[in-house]
Amino acid sequence: MSLTRIAARIAAVQALKGRTLVGDNVLDSQIGALEVDADGSLRTDEDRPFISVYTDASKSESYVLRGWVANGQTDILFEMGVTASHVETNPETGESVVYPGIPGTDSAFEFMMDIVARQIGDALSDPENEWAQVFQGLHSGNAKIERARTSGDSGGVRLAAQQIKLTVDLWADPARGKVLGDQSPLGRFFAKAEELYDSMFWTQIELMQAQIAGTSFEWQTIQRRYGLIKEEMDALLLSTPEGAEPDIELVEIDTQPAEVSG
Structure with a gap:
């Protein structure tokens, strides 16, 4: 329903790529990146440490009349995980690490997740990160901002997550026909x-842009934005006079009577 919601998720993914310990393995709404089995155990199909970004629940209580473009408070989820299967062993030294210099131990998993969580905040508030802006x-x-952790053992594979x-106040979507500055x-997105x-x-971008494209008549854009019916448009003097072209622009109304000749 929300174009701004989609844009926020894509921008967050791009802003995080290459800026945390998971490198470019930042996923957009990856279903199954982190799952809970029927017995309550955690599992992931990812072959290396990851971050997955989702847009979740939202609630708008500031809508006007019947408009559908308000977004209100929206939850954006950042899920990150690392498992024992992500550990790599150096064939020469026999050292097992999940990241260069970080061994594949439980405490190291927790440490890595704590660092990644910090890096997410740093990346999204970096003034030199254009996607973050x-x-x-x-x-x-x-x-x-709410934080949670979990861990488990699925099929003998240790996992920390x-x-x-992040709950943000998303700006409202532009109504169809609105020309974007x-x-x-x-x-900017x-x-x-x-x-x-x-x-x-x-x-995906073309489909998003198509939802905004349409008539550029200002009065129709206003009608769509607030969900106004014709009688309300007439009462607010926002609709065009009957018989006028739909794109006519009313700049002045002369109410003086015409001069009567001899």
Whole structure:
């Protein structure tokens, strides 16, 4: 439903790539990256330490009339995990590490997750990280940050994981027909997205842009944004006079009676 929600998730993923101990293994809504089996045990199919980013529950209580574009408070989840199967053994020294210099022990797993959690916050608030700046521009502030950890043993494979739930106040979506300014939140996102070269990604971007494209008549955009019915538009003097072209712009109304000739 929300274009801003999609943009925030993509921007967060791009902002984190290469900026934490998991490297480029930052996943966009990867289903199954971290799962709980029927017996309550954790498992993951990832072959190396990862971060997976999701947009979760949201709630808007600031909508106006019947509008559908408000986003309100939205939960963005960052799930990170490392397992014993991610440990690599140096064939020459026999040393097993999950990261150069970090051994594959339980305490090292927890340490790594703590560092990655810190790195997520650093990356998303980095003024020199252009994708982080795009991400921050899509919301008005952090409403809440919650952190949780878990660990387990699935099929003899030890796993440690953490989750950060970031609740942000997302800006409202532009209504269909709204012309985006270059410095608008989504305008900046689309401009930055031009740097990404991926056919599937560009199909997604084109679909997002198509949801905004449409009539540019200001009165119709206003009607869509607030869900106004015709009688309300008429009462607010926002609709065009009957019989007028839909794109006519009313700049002045002369109420003086015409001069009567002889």
